[in-house]
Amino acid sequence: MSNLQHRFFDPDSLERLFAEREISRHRVIDTPRCEITIDPIHEEIALTVPAEGSEPDVSKFSRISFAVLGDGPDSEFEIRVDATDAHFEAYNILTAIIDGLFAGSSFARATTESLGSYKALLRGKSGLSTEQQLGLYGELLLLRQLIAYLGEANAIEAWLGPASEQHDFVFGAFDAECKTTISEKRIHTIGSASQLEKIPGRDLWLISVQVTRAGLDSGESLNELVTDVAASLDMEADKFWGYLRGLGWRREDGDLYSQRFILRSPIQTYLVTEDFPAITTAALKSVIPHFETVSDVSYRVDVSSREPATPPDPLHITKSIDQQV
Structure with missing residues (x-):
């Protein structure tokens, strides 16, 4: 069910957004509120959600960063992925996190499970496309x-x-x-x-x-x-x-x-x-x-x-x- 709710970017539409050279933010699903940011300038893609629960540990991954944006009740968790030469793969990492959130997992757990599924991209290890x-x-x-x-x-x-x-x-x-x-x-x-x-x-x-x-x-x-x-x-x-x-x-x-x-x-x-x-x-x-x-x-x-x-x-x-x- 979650897949049908938020996968509106196919490889072609994603590439068009990166080609526009302008940062764009897109509401993906409303509950929980998840937004995807496409940053062609730095060739990155990010997911922001309300800051709830514990923070994920992404220190082992060189192509992943985590930040808490703002403070108070409006603060957000942000996971940012270096999407260099792998736009759709990076996007899939974030949509896997959204799947976990939609299924009821905490942000920390959904992030850990998603990163574990994409070791090839994150470790820079060669593998099948x-x-x-x-x-x-x-x-x-x-x-x-x-x-x-x-x-x-x-x-x-x-x-x-x-x-x-x-x-x-x-x-x-x-x-x-x-x-x-x-x-x-x-x-x-x-x-x-x-x-x-x-x-x-x-x-x-x-x-x-x-x-x-x-x-x-x-x-x-x-x-x-x-x-x-x-x-x-x-x-x-x-x-x-x-x-x-x-x-x-x-x-x-x-x-x-x-x-x-x-x-x-x-x-x-x-x-x-x-x-x-x-x-x-x-x-x-x-x-x-x-x-x-x-x-x-x-x-x-x-x-x-x-x-x-x-x-x-x-x-x-x-x-x-x-x-x-």
């Missing part, structure tokens, strides 16, 4: 079900996403592209002109996964999901870990991915047809002269209003995922 984490999360949800349904050899053979192939999963007669979003709408980032391009003679399905952050006692973290999938493998375990290493995953960094997620809505599947809103290589070639000189094509597509379709075997197992996350 937020987009990579979400993408892997969605793919592993499907892979886990495929392992149970098809067996580990067939499931791992079908999973081509980490190998940077055109589509994430390849089955006997069709392909599937899995996209995961944390937004309230089914808005997915398509990273190239080939991702939603069908291979001649084969159908292409888009698997739309919507997740939202969960509390400590619900959902599943990416680290837990990776561990669970690995535990279900025997002969294919080495190939699985090899795929993850290729993505930049290191087992010793598992604690960096402790943020827990739950499904925001049931997983939906869409058949990519001629009227699907996809930018493809063929379409671009027909309208852009010397298309071969164009690179790094990416776009966002909102499929919220499109009618999902019933997928063929084995993609029908996506319906059972809803009951397990």
Whole structure:
């Protein structure tokens, strides 16, 4: 519930605010009163709330500062995050604190739990980007079900996403592209002109996964999901870990991915047809002269209003995922 109340900044709208070069303050929720300040001048983002309860200890984090603003009944607690080169990640730290406050936690506890979930950013330790984490999360949800349904050899053979192939999963007669979003709408980032391009003679399905952050006692973290999938493998375990290493995953960094997620809505599947809103290589070639000189094509597509379709075997197992996350 809290997620729906305060997540009105997506990556694009946040970047627009930072690009304006003017400090802006935004009321996020009213109870408890939480306000987000975007400071493009210093490339920082801050959360202010009424000063109630004990103060959090942020002394271990070089990119986090805490201050008490004012005095008396109108005083405020402020958590400020250095958002250099990580605007949306810094914003997510603060919205995780708001989640905790909305759920009834004290400011000190909500802050401690949020900072613990974002060690990679705060320690300056390398790790998967937020987009990579979400993408892997969605793919592993499907892979886990495929392992149970098809067996580990067939499931791992079908999973081509980490190998940077055109589509994430390849089955006997069709392909599937899995996209995961944390937004309230089914808005997915398509990273190239080939991702939603069908291979001649084969159908292409888009698997739309919507997740939202969960509390400590619900959902599943990416680290837990990776561990669970690995535990279900025997002969294919080495190939699985090899795929993850290729993505930049290191087992010793598992604690960096402790943020827990739950499904925001049931997983939906869409058949990519001629009227699907996809930018493809063929379409671009027909309208852009010397298309071969164009690179790094990416776009966002909102499929919220499109009618999902019933997928063929084995993609029908996506319906059972809803009951397990």
